[in-house]
Amino acid sequence: MEQFFDTFLNWEYIWQVFPDLLKTGLLNTLILAVTSALIGTVLGMVLAVMGLSTKVWLRWPARVYTDIFRGLPAILTILVIGQGLGTLARDVVGTNPYPLGILALSLIAAAYIGEIFRSGIQSVDKGQLEASRALGMSYSKAMLLVIIPQGVRRVLPALVNQFIALIKDSSLVYFLGLLSEQRELFRIGQDLAANTGNLSPLVAAGFVYLVITVPLTHLVNYIDKKLRTGRKVRADEPGEGDELDLVASGKVSS
Amino acid sequence: MTTAVRSSSVELRDIHVSFGTLEVLRGVDLRVESGRTTCVIGPSGSGKSTLLRCVNRLQEPDSGDLLLDGESVIRSDPDALRQRVGMVFQHFNLFGHRSVLDNIVLPLRSVKKLGKEEAAEIARARLAEVGLADKAPYRPSALSGGQQQRVAIARALAMDPEVMLFDEATSALDPELVKGVLNLMAGLAERGLTLIVVTHEMGFARSVADEVAFMDAGRIVEQGPPAKIFDEPQSPRLQRFLSQVL
Numbered sequence: 001m002e003q004f005f006d007t008f009l010n011w012e013y014i015w016q017v018f019p020d021l022l023k024t025g026l027l028n029t030l031i032l033a034v035t036s037a038l039i040g041t042v043l044g045m046v047l048a049v050m051g052l053s054t055k056v057w058l059r060w061p062a063r064v065y066t067d068i069f070r071g072l073p074a075i076l077t078i079l080v081i082g083q084g085l086g087t088l089a090r091d092v093v094g095t096n097p098y099p100l101g102i103l104a105l106s107l108i109a110a111a112y113i114g115e116i117f118r119s120g121i122q123s124v125d126k127g128q129l130e131a132s133r134a135l136g137m138s139y140s141k142a143m144l145l146v147i148i149p150q151g152v153r154r155v156l157p158a159l160v161n162q163f164i165a166l167i168k169d170s171s172l173v174y175f176l177g178l179l180s181e182q183r184e185l186f187r188i189g190q191d192l193a194a195n196t197g198n199l200s201p202l203v204a205a206g207f208v209y210l211v212i213t214v215p216l217t218h219l220v221n222y223i224d225k226k227l228r229t230g231r232k233v234r235a236d237e238p239g240e241g242d243e244l245d246l247v248a249s250g251k252v253s254s
Numbered sequence: 255m256t257t258a259v260r261s262s263s264v265e266l267r268d269i270h271v272s273f274g275t276l277e278v279l280r281g282v283d284l285r286v287e288s289g290r291t292t293c294v295i296g297p298s299g300s301g302k303s304t305l306l307r308c309v310n311r312l313q314e315p316d317s318g319d320l321l322l323d324g325e326s327v328i329r330s331d332p333d334a335l336r337q338r339v340g341m342v343f344q345h346f347n348l349f350g351h352r353s354v355l356d357n358i359v360l361p362l363r364s365v366k367k368l369g370k371e372e373a374a375e376i377a378r379a380r381l382a383e384v385g386l387a388d389k390a391p392y393r394p395s396a397l398s399g400g401q402q403q404r405v406a407i408a409r410a411l412a413m414d415p416e417v418m419l420f421d422e423a424t425s426a427l428d429p430e431l432v433k434g435v436l437n438l439m440a441g442l443a444e445r446g447l448t449l450i451v452v453t454h455e456m457g458f459a460r461s462v463a464d465e466v467a468f469m470d471a472g473r474i475v476e477q478g479p480p481a482k483i484f485d486e487p488q489s490p491r492l493q494r495f496l497s498q499v500l
Contacts, residue, residue, distance in 0.1 A: 135409070136336040136413065137333070146349050
């Protein structure tokens with residue numbers, strides 16, 4: 001038992017690693033995850049709209065892109081892009097692996113988020129597009145104002161799940177070899193664990209991950225439940241008045 | 255209700271539509287004079303809805319011509335055509351993510367390019383016309399089917415169409431809600447708007463329509479004033495159809 005605590009919960013090491021975890025690690029993990037989530041969301045929306053197009057030359061590239069980036073292990077993509085682009089396009093992107101890590105994470109996220117958006121948009125009733133078109137809206141206007149807003153709403157839980165995955169996957173930029181001040185949570189835990197031969201710093205890093213991801217999972221459940229049970233009635237709406245109104249309007253119209 | 259409406263005649267000439275090998279419309283001619291109401295009746299699968307959707311080119315005909323106010327609009331910009339031809343659907347198709355008021359405001363702003371205030375003003379007036387002014391802030395899902403359909407009618411009317419198309423507008427409604435919507439449609443006919451109404455409501459067709467067209471198997475089999483269609487049906491197919499539905 002004592003050995004267990006010493007291996008995983010050595011307070012001395014945990015105490016030692018915590019300031020770095022919070023100051024440097026948490027910040028970098030969040031920068032990596034949030035930035036690539038934002039880029040991935042924009043790219044993913046482009047992919048989704050392309051994938052839903054009636055034009056083959058738009059649909060096909062989106063399909064191929066999605067198949068490749070969803071089909072590869074994240075670590076492979078991150079290494080190939082992070083190191084490959086680092087050597088190939090040094091003049092453009094420089095050798096700093098940090099932005100390349102963000103790029104790789106974004107490209108992977110885009111493939112998944114694109115599929116999430118596509119399924120969401122596809123789940124919107126066909127009548128919504130027809131009604132929009134019948135009112136004189138162009139296809140793009142109908143998508144932008146009517147279809148996409150409704151599709152996105154439905155996939156919010158899946159999007160948050162994807163963000164959780166990104167927070168965890170951001171640890172993979174470890175393999176690109178970051179500078180000291182660029183280290184994210186996992187790297188900081190791993191560094192001290194390697195130096196001390198004790199796993200407690202990694203356990204501490206894991207704890208910080210959980211502090212972010214567990215509330216997010218609960219957020220997913222909350223949104224999911226809310227979407228399922230219907231939207232909250234607005235403050236200025238009488239919540240129970242629907243049935244009464246039915247009767248009243250029946251009188252007006254007959 | 256306001257009385258001044260600008261309405262147009264509609265003419266379909268030799269319309270053909272096929273889905274794959276299935277011929278849905280096999281050469282349909284239909285003329286609806288300005289300000290008149292034509293009801294299209296017939297068994298399901300006869301092509302009624304497809305014909306209606308050709309009028310605003312939600313369905314592009316394989317061949318044939320479409321005239322609005324005497325001018326061919328079969329090759330013109332479909333979005334411009336649809337601003338002149340309103341449509342009401344069986345399942346209302348209100349925008350679920352917007353309030354009732356915004357459902358009307360949205361197309362006014364994005365298609366007609368009206369300002370916020372002006373669009374809201376028109377939307378409120380149209381809602382009042384269909385007796386639902388108090389429902390403006392609600393989500394469509396908080397309304398009954400009949401109320402939703404009346405909002406859909408208000409939304410279409412707000413665009414100032416010259417022709418209105420109704421695609422089985424009361425088929426999805428509970429029986430007690432049908433009458434309100436039909437009364438509203440009859441009011442539009444009275445105002446002199448050109449209406450083309452695909453319907454199973456024979457009572458409505460008889461009392462409101464100027465003309466009734468009976469479709470079967472992709473063709474208009476018989477057409478005439480309601481009294482003639484319902485009381486003196488000529489073709490055996492119409493006689494059989496009427497004996498089943500009346």
